[in-house]
Amino acid sequence: MKSYITTPIYYVNGAPHIGHAHTSTMADILKRNRKALGYDTKLTTGCDEHGQKNQEAALESGMPITEYLTMRSGEFQRLFDMINVDYDYFVHTSRPEHMRQVANVEQRMFDAGLIIKKQYSGLYCTGCEQFKKTTDLTDEGNCPDHPNLGVEELDELNYFLNIEPYRQQLLEHIEENPKFVDPPIYRAELKRMLAEPLEDLCISRPKTRVSLGVELPFDNNYVTYVWFDALFNYLTNLDWPKEGYEQWWQAAEHTIGKDILKTHGVYWPIMLMSIGESPPARLSVHGHWVGPGGIKMSKSLGNVVDPIEVIEVVGTDALRYFLARNMRSDGDSNISLELVRQTYNSELGNKLGNLLSRAAKFSKKQFDDRVPTPGLFGSADEIIRISVLEAVNGFARRIEMADIPRLTQQLITVCDRMNNYFAEQAPWDLIKDPITDERCRTVIYVSLDCIRLVFEALRQVIPMSSNAALLMLNCLPNENEIWQPALDSLPPETKLNEIETLYPRITE
Numbered sequence: 001m002k003s004y005i006t007t008p009i010y011y012v013n014g015a016p017h018i019g020h021a022h023t024s025t026m027a028d029i030l031k032r033n034r035k036a037l038g039y040d041t042k043l044t045t046g047c048d049e050h051g052q053k054n055q056e057a058a059l060e061s062g063m064p065i066t067e068y069l070t071m072r073s074g075e076f077q078r079l080f081d082m083i084n085v086d087y088d089y090f091v092h093t094s095r096p097e098h099m100r101q102v103a104n105v106e107q108r109m110f111d112a113g114l115i116i117k118k119q120y121s122g123l124y125c126t127g128c129e130q131f132k133k134t135t136d137l138t139d140e141g142n143c144p145d146h147p148n149l150g151v152e153e154l155d156e157l158n159y160f161l162n163i164e165p166y167r168q169q170l171l172e173h174i175e176e177n178p179k180f181v182d183p184p185i186y187r188a189e190l191k192r193m194l195a196e197p198l199e200d201l202c203i204s205r206p207k208t209r210v211s212l213g214v215e216l217p218f219d220n221n222y223v224t225y226v227w228f229d230a231l232f233n234y235l236t237n238l239d240w241p242k243e244g245y246e247q248w249w250q251a252a253e254h255t256i257g258k259d260i261l262k263t264h265g266v267y268w269p270i271m272l273m274s275i276g277e278s279p280p281a282r283l284s285v286h287g288h289w290v291g292p293g294g295i296k297m298s299k300s301l302g303n304v305v306d307p308i309e310v311i312e313v314v315g316t317d318a319l320r321y322f323l324a325r326n327m328r329s330d331g332d333s334n335i336s337l338e339l340v341r342q343t344y345n346s347e348l349g350n351k352l353g354n355l356l357s358r359a360a361k362f363s364k365k366q367f368d369d370r371v372p373t374p375g376l377f378g379s380a381d382e383i384i385r386i387s388v389l390e391a392v393n394g395f396a397r398r399i400e401m402a403d404i405p406r407l408t409q410q411l412i413t414v415c416d417r418m419n420n421y422f423a424e425q426a427p428w429d430l431i432k433d434p435i436t437d438e439r440c441r442t443v444i445y446v447s448l449d450c451i452r453l454v455f456e457a458l459r460q461v462i463p464m465s466s467n468a469a470l471l472m473l474n475c476l477p478n479e480n481e482i483w484q485p486a487l488d489s490l491p492p493e494t495k496l497n498e499i500e501t502l503y504p505r506i507t508e
């Protein structure tokens, strides 16, 4: 089975921000999940190097344009490397073969009579690089996603794709495929977008205004609308239209933020339908990160969270854990460096790392550096073992992006129960009396075996520290084997490695 997961390709008109880190991390978690289940996986992320916004940012920087684009896309790639995104392919839309295929598909659409040229006057948001209807705007007449930019009046001769004829077909596709858009609130939003007739999609920009893009093959006074060009990366990454892309394409899942639902949920499926390709299998949509108190991040408020700074202060896994654990599926979620640090200290440090350290060090000290051989399990043992296995099993199935926070929280909730079990069983008392020695061995065995299971699941979320923990327990699973969580897979008498502090406390 194949799994093809994509992230949006990000505009490089500024440095990468927390939203970019989030989408790419969630896509990475999905890939690790599918890989653990034995799928053939492919994950792509990357940069959009065309369009007016990039062109203006390059101009403002004073750098030659290609140098600017290389500098910025390098920053994105470094962030994704730092945050441990296991991408198979890093997209650059300036790649000649991508540009060639975009031009080819445009020529095909043009020859088929799908593209028309006409004068258009309307309101335009440079932030979205899209024409807007007045009904798209806020009461103040601004773009809801770019309220500070203002919209401008444009009157231009451009090329358009007639998309209204496909609206009904797309609505039917959404009805027939309830999981096409997930979670359901964004499915409902997409259906609202498709409730009214669709205006023609402008697919060109005059070179007098934008020169950074794919030249239209049938009119060299124009470049391709940046979104039209960018969306096709999802196919050109697969060497489309060459033989062999189909199997991957059938499994395509796009991870996106809610602000680009329209481009991915309306324009892209219709562009695909118009050339006889099927829509992607899945659009997984998430909300946005905002500052504490739900306040939108802005430089002037000083509440912008820089992912690189967070990684430098608390580390990659602290950030990955926070992102995975906290994104609400019904709206926006709060983040700050302080919140990431608190969550790291209280959950990864106090609950998980601390338990590993206590149980493993006790075992090393009392049982000759080894995992003890347990006696018979009692009811307290079975209760904790079953709840751990249940929580861990959440990651042993195919997960969707919207499931990630709940499943991650389940693991930490079960850590609370493991800590309670450890405290109630009090192995430090049991060891004192030869009569309870075997009971002590059982409690330590159960604790270590449960900790192992939790880290096996967490490899999908925080792979670096989970692998480090499993290495300390000397039971690192083989990456290439299908993962089937099971109790008692930690062999008794396993020699434990050095136990180091996995999540050292971080204070200001």
Ligand SMILES: [Zn+2]
Pocket: 125, 126, 127, 128, 129, 143, 144, 145, 146
């Ligand atoms: Zn906008």
